[in-house]
Amino acid sequence: xxxxxxxxxxxxxGSNVLVDFNNGDRLTFARLLPSASLKVGNSMCSxxxxxxxxxxxxFELQRGSLVQIPPPLPADLxxxxxxxxxxxxxxxxxxxxxxxxxxLVDDNTxxxxxxxxxxxxxxxxxxxxxxxxxxxxxxxxxxNKTAYSQEKYKKKKQKKYAPFLVIRRPSTxxxxxxxxVKCPPKIGFMRMDTVAxxxxxxxxxxxxxxxxxxxxSGLLTAAVVERMGGFGSICSVHCAAKPPPLDIVGLLNLTPxxxxxxxxxxxxxxxxxLARDDACGLLKESPHTGSAQATTDTGVCLDDDNNKNGSExxxxxxxxxxxxxxxxxxxxxxxxxxxxxxxxxxTSGGDIEVATQGEELPVAxxxxxVEQNVSAKKRNSNAARYGRKPDSEDLSHWVKHGFTGxxxxxxxxEPWSVTQILLPLLSPSSPFAIYHQYLxxxxxxxHELQVSRMAVALEIVEPWLREYQVLPSRTHPHxxxxxxxGYILTGIKIAPN
Amino acid sequence: MLARPVEERRxxxxxxxxxxxxxxxxxxxxxxxxxxxxxxxxxxIFRHADxxxxxxxxxxxxxxxxxxxxxxxxxxxxxxxxxHRTQILYIADISFVISYLELRPGSLVAExxxxxxxxxxxxxxxxxxxxxxxxxxxxxxxxxxxxxxxVKNGLEGIVMVDVRDxxxxxxxxxxxxxxxxxxxxxxxxWLAIPSAVKxxxxxxxxxxFSPCIEQVQRSCEALRKHKFTDIRIxxxxxxxxEVREEHLKPVQQEVTRQETLEASEDKLSSPPHKxxxxxxxTGQASECPDTxxxxxxxxxxxxxxxxxxxxxxxxxxxxxxxxxxxYTS
Ligand SMILES: C[S@@+](CC[C@H](N)C(=O)[O-])C[C@H]1O[C@@H](n2cnc3c(N)ncnc32)[C@H](O)[C@@H]1O
Numbered sequence: 001x002x003x004x005x006x007x008x009x010x011x012x013x014g015s016n017v018l019v020d021f022n023n024g025d026r027l028t029f030a031r032l033l034p035s036a037s038l039k040v041g042n043s044m045c046s047x048x049x050x051x052x053x054x055x056x057x058x059f060e061l062q063r064g065s066l067v068q069i070p071p072p073l074p075a076d077l078x079x080x081x082x083x084x085x086x087x088x089x090x091x092x093x094x095x096x097x098x099x100x101x102x103x104l105v106d107d108n109t110x111x112x113x114x115x116x117x118x119x120x121x122x123x124x125x126x127x128x129x130x131x132x133x134x135x136x137x138x139x140x141x142x143x144n145k146t147a148y149s150q151e152k153y154k155k156k157k158q159k160k161y162a163p164f165l166v167i168r169r170p171s172t173x174x175x176x177x178x179x180x181v182k183c184p185p186k187i188g189f190m191r192m193d194t195v196a197x198x199x200x201x202x203x204x205x206x207x208x209x210x211x212x213x214x215x216x217s218g219l220l221t222a223a224v225v226e227r228m229g230g231f232g233s234i235c236s237v238h239c240a241a242k243p244p245p246l247d248i249v250g251l252l253n254l255t256p257x258x259x260x261x262x263x264x265x266x267x268x269x270x271x272x273x274l275a276r277d278d279a280c281g282l283l284k285e286s287p288h289t290g291s292a293q294a295t296t297d298t299g300v301c302l303d304d305d306n307n308k309n310g311s312e313x314x315x316x317x318x319x320x321x322x323x324x325x326x327x328x329x330x331x332x333x334x335x336x337x338x339x340x341x342x343x344x345x346x347t348s349g350g351d352i353e354v355a356t357q358g359e360e361l362p363v364a365x366x367x368x369x370v371e372q373n374v375s376a377k378k379r380n381s382n383a384a385r386y387g388r389k390p391d392s393e394d395l396s397h398w399v400k401h402g403f404t405g406x407x408x409x410x411x412x413x414e415p416w417s418v419t420q421i422l423l424p425l426l427s428p429s430s431p432f433a434i435y436h437q438y439l440x441x442x443x444x445x446x447h448e449l450q451v452s453r454m455a456v457a458l459e460i461v462e463p464w465l466r467e468y469q470v471l472p473s474r475t476h477p478h479x480x481x482x483x484x485x486g487y488i489l490t491g492i493k494i495a496p497n
Numbered sequence: 498m499l500a501r502p503v504e505e506r507r508x509x510x511x512x513x514x515x516x517x518x519x520x521x522x523x524x525x526x527x528x529x530x531x532x533x534x535x536x537x538x539x540x541x542i543f544r545h546a547d548x549x550x551x552x553x554x555x556x557x558x559x560x561x562x563x564x565x566x567x568x569x570x571x572x573x574x575x576x577x578x579x580x581h582r583t584q585i586l587y588i589a590d591i592s593f594v595i596s597y598l599e600l601r602p603g604s605l606v607a608e609x610x611x612x613x614x615x616x617x618x619x620x621x622x623x624x625x626x627x628x629x630x631x632x633x634x635x636x637x638x639x640x641x642x643x644x645x646x647x648v649k650n651g652l653e654g655i656v657m658v659d660v661r662d663x664x665x666x667x668x669x670x671x672x673x674x675x676x677x678x679x680x681x682x683x684x685x686x687w688l689a690i691p692s693a694v695k696x697x698x699x700x701x702x703x704x705x706f707s708p709c710i711e712q713v714q715r716s717c718e719a720l721r722k723h724k725f726t727d728i729r730i731x732x733x734x735x736x737x738x739e740v741r742e743e744h745l746k747p748v749q750q751e752v753t754r755q756e757t758l759e760a761s762e763d764k765l766s767s768p769p770h771k772x773x774x775x776x777x778x779t780g781q782a783s784e785c786p787d788t789x790x791x792x793x794x795x796x797x798x799x800x801x802x803x804x805x806x807x808x809x810x811x812x813x814x815x816x817x818x819x820x821x822x823x824y825t826s
Contacts, residue, residue, distance in 0.1 A: 009700065056700035056726070056825030071726055071825055171599045193589075193733055196596035200588055203571045205622040206602045207500035227623065229602030232500065401508070404500055427508060428554025429569040439738070443805040446740045456566055457522050460738040460805060463589065468730040468817065470717045475710060487738070494566055495554040
């Protein structure tokens with residue numbers, strides 16, 4: 001526990017960190033190796049100064065290297081934020097009277113400082129803030145601008161001359177938020193509140209034995225691993241011959257004891273274990289429709305080609321690279337290479353030890369612009385290992401006692417076709433939560449569950465999330481809102497009669 | 498209520514267990530199993546003694562022939578069945594708070610007020626078995642009732658309840674610098690914020706739940722004043738859907754039927770009001786609109802549309818959730 005809470009609070013050598021530039025302009029995952037570097041502003045900087053800094057620490061660029069600074073305070077940031085995000089039609093509520101943009105002329109003579117002046121300040125080691133202040137002091141138009149334009153000016157100059165970054169622990173919540181903005185198809189268009197609900201609905205906690213079907217890049221698996229903190233087990237089940245990638249699990253800083261609790265198994269291994277157990281008469285249950293499929297040996301109804309509908313939603317390709325392979329174990333560690341929706345390229349000058357791991361996730365800003373500053377690096381071969389193969393004892397234990405919960409995020413498959421195979425693997429009274437981006441497949445699945453009387457407390461829920469800006473005289477919902485976080489079908493399995 | 502290590506797991510109901518008696522999604526009740534006692538509801542009279550030894554999730558019948566299901570308690574079910582001594586938090590807010598605060602086994606979290614313990618129960622699950630929830634309410638009776646509930650649900654090793662005016666006195670000094678997270682559900686949360694700064698560790702997280710935007714505004718001012726960073730405000734809701742299978746008629750059928758009726762009226766045959774399966778207008782044999790002929794030639798009810806619609810009564814607003822991080826020095 002000691003080791004674990006420590007890892008939670010301080011970025012250590014080898015830790016993955018989430019780097020937040022200029023308060024949300026750009027998010028990047030990086031791995032803190034001694035040789036790691038990252039592009040900040042226009043220069044590549046070593047990430048070494050980040051090692052051993054507590055999460056939440058802020059840094060800025062001074063003479064080409066990162067130097068720790070006190071984290072910028074929201075009092076200042078909030079002002080900037082508000083000014084940049086004015087209420088509709090730019091009616092700032094407390095704009096001093098008579099100040100507007102009517103006399104603003106852009107003739108490039110407003111700034112009295114020359115480029116040389118600025119360069120001199122930089123070599124004199126002035127902080128970014130000093131430079132921005134000097135620019136403002138020497139601007140003849142600044143004081144006639146509206147508060148909105150002033151802040152825009154300040155922010156632009158600050159980004160150029162004083163970029164700062166804050167390091168964050170890559171938690172599932174933050175990873176989900178980053179993916180939801182940059183590459184939502186990779187996570188099946190789930191939102192952080194959707195994942196949160198699923199964890200609750202699935203009764204995920206220490207000592208649970210959770211069955212997870214994760215075709216959302218490891219988001220669900222990561223969320224479960226994090227919530228269970230090394231107690232209990234997570235069985236990540238897949239149906240194609242080659243398991244889908246769980247990259248997101250690799251972004252967490254898992255302790256060995258946590259990583260050790262993740263198992264990967266194919267659906268056929270589980271169902272044949274169940275069939276063996278059934279034959280011994282220990283568990284007498286099989287859903288009327290599912291049993292025939294459940295006892296066949298391979299991918300069952302879950303053949304890739306049969307399920308290639310709905311491709312316009314962007315989920316196609318999630319599993320396309322799945323090629324049959326004899327050796328599951330090897331694949332699990334190689335899979336991290338695929339499935340990033342962001343262009344990656346090698347760092348220049350990086351030796352084999354690889355600068356940073358993971359990918360860059362530029363994030364849309366309030367006004368909807370996206371910073372496309374991609375500079376991600378090759379993965380480190382030491383990436384956290386996740387997903388070992390269960391031994392036969394684990395398997396027979398699960399089959400005998402059942403899992404305590406089921407979470408499913410498999411946008412490509414018909415929910416009912418999977419549910420009827422997986423539900424018999426739950427112990428009675430265990431809850432399940434099945435995610436889908438569309439409502440209809442869940443409605444079908446819910447109807448089948450109602451008719452077959454396999455579960456009670458059946459419900460489809462749709463999470464809804466809205467963020468607000470709260471500032472004096474400027475409180476309103478955010479302009480941007482992710483309109484859908486999908487749907488969750490939930491219920492509690494009951495004992496067969 | 499909390500999952501036990503694999504070796505200690507027990508799947509059958511025993512004397513003294515809390516079970517959730519499930520009738521319908523909106524009719525559930527927590528019952529402590531005591532052989533000798535009976536439960537009576539609209540489905541009959543049930544002897545607790547008959548439940549013992551059955552697995553959780555089983556269906557049991559009453560003397561009158563009706564049945565209910567007996568479920569193992571979870572924090573979600575508890576939120577549905579607990580006695581409302583105050584307003585409570587529901588699953589949408591609860592799940593979001595726990596995820597956003599990044600609680601996990603071993604976390605230390607303080608909460609005020611305890612209220613009916615709806616949130617507390619979920620907090621306990623997320624920090625168990627090695628973490629703790631310190632919860633405070635200035636209402637002694639509520640604190641006591643909540644404590645009894647926590648004991649009943651086996652949370653006594655995880656949750657510590659105390660009677661304390663957190664707006665007036667803040668959190669106890671013994672917690673200073675120790676906590677990973679603080680949660681406030683108080684009428685004037687800004688009064689507790691100076692104390693939250695003290696008990697939170699560096700970069701620790703705070704959440705405050707308030708129904709009114711004015712409360713949020715005052716809290717945000719206090720948070721900025723106390724150098725909290727990353728202040729974000731959310732509203733979360735959850736819409737519930739029900740699913741039904743319905744048969745919708747294609748309009749062509751109606752038109753055809755009308756034509757046929759008119760035709761037969763002309764011949765003064767079958768009376769128009771009589772509902773019968775009529776021959777199609779084309780003269781070919783056809784079945785009733787909601788039946789199909791299977792390959793064996795049997796007539797079966799045609800599967801309808803599975804249609805989902807939101808349940809009409811939904812919460813439109815619960816409160817705003819304000820999050821912030823303690824300053825990293
Ligand atoms: C709405 S309830 C909390 C409900 C709780 N979150 C739940 O989910 O069950 C608010 C509680 O705060 C308590 N409270 C109000 N002022 C307080 C104060 N100054 N110090 C401690 N508790 C206080 C009230 O007694 C009440 O029980």
